[in-house]
Amino acid sequence: MLVVLFILFAGMAIGCAISMVAQRNPLYSAISLIGVFISLACLYVTLSAPFIAAVQVIVYAGAIMVLVVFVIMLLNVDQAERQPRRLRSLVPIAVGLAAILFAEAAFIIFFVNASPLTPTHNVSNVGLTTSIGTGLFTSYLLPFEITSILLLMAIVGAMSLARRGGLLPASARDRDGEKSQ
Amino acid sequence: MTPQLSWYLALSAVLFTIGVVGVMIKRNVISMFMCIELMLNAVNLTFVAFSSFRSDVSGQLFVFIVMTVAAAEAAVGLGIIIAIFRNRESLDVDDSSVLKL
Numbered sequence: 001m002l003v004v005l006f007i008l009f010a011g012m013a014i015g016c017a018i019s020m021v022a023q024r025n026p027l028y029s030a031i032s033l034i035g036v037f038i039s040l041a042c043l044y045v046t047l048s049a050p051f052i053a054a055v056q057v058i059v060y061a062g063a064i065m066v067l068v069v070f071v072i073m074l075l076n077v078d079q080a081e082r083q084p085r086r087l088r089s090l091v092p093i094a095v096g097l098a099a100i101l102f103a104e105a106a107f108i109i110f111f112v113n114a115s116p117l118t119p120t121h122n123v124s125n126v127g128l129t130t131s132i133g134t135g136l137f138t139s140y141l142l143p144f145e146i147t148s149i150l151l152l153m154a155i156v157g158a159m160s161l162a163r164r165g166g167l168l169p170a171s172a173r174d175r176d177g178e179k180s181q
Numbered sequence: 182m183t184p185q186l187s188w189y190l191a192l193s194a195v196l197f198t199i200g201v202v203g204v205m206i207k208r209n210v211i212s213m214f215m216c217i218e219l220m221l222n223a224v225n226l227t228f229v230a231f232s233s234f235r236s237d238v239s240g241q242l243f244v245f246i247v248m249t250v251a252a253a254e255a256a257v258g259l260g261i262i263i264a265i266f267r268n269r270e271s272l273d274v275d276d277s278s279v280l281k282l
Contacts, residue, residue, distance in 0.1 A: 006184040010192045017196055017219060021203040026211045033215050036196070040222055047189070047233040052241050056225075059248050064218065064255045071259045072211055075266050094205040098198055105194035108187050126238045135238045136245065143242075147249045154253030161260030164267075 005046050012039040026072050030065060037061040049127035189230035196223035210262050210272045214255075221251050 016035035023029045037060045044053035125131055136144050196219060203216030225244045232240025262272070269277055 002183050006188060010188075013192065014195055014199070017199040020215065020219065021199055021206070026209055026215075029212050029215055033219065036219060037222065040226060043189075043192075043226065044229050046184070047229050049229050049233060049241055052225075052229055052244050055245065055248060059252060060218075060222070064252060067255055067259055068211065068215065071262060075211075075263070075272065091206070094202060097205075098202045101194065101198040101201065105191045105198070108194060109191045126232060126236050127241060131238050132241055132245065135242050140239075140242050143246055147246055150253055151249060154256045158256040158260040161257065162263045 002046055006043070009039040009042045009046070013043070027069065030069050030072060033068075034061050034065050037065070044127075047127070051127055051129045051132050186230055186234045189226060193223045193226040193230070196220075196226070208273050208275060210265060210274055210277075213274065214258055214262065218251060218255075221247060 013036050016032045016039065020029045020032035020036065023032060037056060041053040041056040041061070044050075044056060200216045200220035200223060203219065204213050207213050207216060225247055228240040228244045228247070232238065232244075265277055266272055271277070
């Protein structure tokens with residue numbers, strides 16, 4: 001049963017990922033990426049991590065992708081004309097590097113399987129919200145607080161980056177102009 | 182027969198590879214950004230798989246923090262993309278290959 005679910009959702013994830021890379025229109029790429037996120041959330045459920053699955057759907061498929069789609073529609077990039085592809089000489093190198101990474105994946109499948117860990121799907125309460133909250137607020141309290149500071153910095157940075165007047169307030173820019181003149 | 186740990190690791194490697202290929206062949210900044218998100222998710226899958234197979238909650242806490250970092254990255258990254266578009270009227274990375282305007 002779990003094997004069937006794994007194959008189903010893994011196939012969905014890989015298919016959506018390939019579709020994301022293959023699409024020309026960024027909006028279709030975004031929708032394919034949402035498919036990847038949803039199928040990964042389903043895989044997290046089969047890995048007995050329901051909290052992470054819920055957060056995946058809410059934060060990734062909800063918040064982040066809404067932001068991305070919003071920016072795509074705001075900038076209206078689908079009118080970007082087809083330009084001749086530059087850097088064509090790098091395509092074989094990219095394909096070669098991808099082949100190396102796929103070879104690594106094959107190596108993992110065929111050779112590292114010698115000492116398989118036994119899955120603990122039944123006995124574990126590892127993925128439950130209780131254990132995650134306990135871990136987050138006891139032994140991982142400092143990373144949690146650092147993360148909150150990071151979010152604060154991201155808020156300030158995003159506001160100052162996306163503001164229409166540029167990075168600096170108008171008075172500071174005027175002073176810079178006087179200095180350069 | 183249940184899924185082995187190596188299956189999840191292989192899936193994660195494949196997704197990461199697709200993300201790397203996307204970053205290398207895409208020229209639209211937003212598409213490259215989404216490929217980076219895909220790579221972050223591939224790593225998250227590795228963390229959750231190890232956490233579940235070893236019955237250790239630390240991996241899922243890492244995933245939680247990675248998601249927070251991804252959210253912060255999305256906010257700042259999209260702000261940068263908007264700033265690039267405002268200055269260059271284009272989202273093609275080849276058009277913004279120099280820092281100077």
